[in-house]
Amino acid sequence: MLTESDIVNLLKETKKSIEDGIKKDAVNLYPMREVTSLFALIGRLKRDPKYIMYAEVFGSIASGLMRLPPDFSHFLTPDKESVKKVLQKLPVALDDFAQALESNPRETYGSLEKLALVADEIRTESDKISRRLPKEIPIE
């Protein structure tokens, strides 16, 4: 039987994996997808809409991460730093959410909102950087 503390442990592992990725200039997407799938499954099995809501917020983070190059080591330092700065918000927001799930359910909604904001920032940052690629491609 899956308990809240199992979910919290998975969130902590996800947080660690994201942090490890940031150190290597990489995006670790799969843990986020796993959490998304887990929440979607619990929501379906328990018929509890709150888990579906969690799944959709985590899904939006996963889709934001997918837009980033899995390896951004080629980026020049300013771009690398701006990507890292946004990604570093994710472990903090994940921690808040895990803590809320574990001990303070009233805070869950607020921490979920923070995660959704981070998802939006990741998406905006990745679009902002990729739009700077040279555009005048001659038709061959």
Add this chain to the structure above:
Amino acid sequence: MSEPIKWALDRERVLLLLEPTRKIETERITPDKALRTMSMFINHQCLDYARTVRDRLPEIRQIANYYQRMLKTGKLSDSEKGLVETFLAEYRQTVTLIRPWLKTIEDAEKRGFTIC
């Protein structure tokens, strides 16, 4: 409901990103979209993204060739250089990763499967 939560719960947006519906795209792919397409495929290899990459590969190759020439001639600014190198690294990885998918896509198309 707050705006960030509403944004995250916008099903249409989330589904389009996670399971994009197959649209026939007639416009030329832009470099930023090409980079995003490759990133999505490398991050999550599945039938749907593999098909998107396969359909767009000639255009992506054209952009990659142009960028390779630009790198050689040194016409790029420093900030563009980092992005172009990322693009080329992803292009090389995509070309390697798409090969085993081509047969799978062909088989899936014969059998009518289209999604991830």
